[in-house]
Amino acid sequence: EPEVTQTPSHQVTQMGQEVILRCVPISNHLYFYWYRQILGQKVEFLVSFYNNEISEKSEIFDDQFSVERPDGSNFTLKIRSTKLEDSAMYFCASSEALVQSYYGYTFGSGTRLTVV
């Protein structure tokens, strides 16, 4: 069964450093998403991406965050200057079509980011 692949599975970084989280969505999917889950809290939407541009973003997704699809297969989330409160599990997801068209999501297994 096709998978969404995320790397690395765990990253530790120093406060103020830039991190790039990588995702390889399912190849025929068109819609891509990043979510995060702070330990003990619910999963929160960060951003959705379609047709090489951001479609929607939440209040969390401020100027410190950016996404891109550099080569048609990878989908990356960059955090420019990490803060302690960015420590969380980050999930990538992709879908074949708009959710409203009844196609489900496939989630990656997540990247656990620890900012020290």
Place this chain on the structure above:
Amino acid sequence: KNEVEQSPQNLTAQEGEFITINCSYSVGISALHWLQQHPGGGIVSLFMLSSGKKKHGRLIATINIQEKHSSLHITASHPRDSAVYICADIQRGGGADGLTFGKGTHLIIQP
């Protein structure tokens, strides 16, 4: 603002019991997901439904759009069903909108 509420927050049951987890949401939606999150953190989509009922193995999901309510049932529960079950919805409207998640129900099935 859309709110997704789940109940109960925690549920411990004996193997074989019939399990029900409830989900309520506050605004009209296009579809609702039921997801499963295991202790390692990975999230698996169980169901997406916009009306009626869906069944997959021992899992059944129902939704009542008028009442803004959905339930996930597990029949003949087994210890391997122990996980966090999360409902998440997407509102009506265009665009690749993200999901709004509930806080999850932590289910433990004891042998």
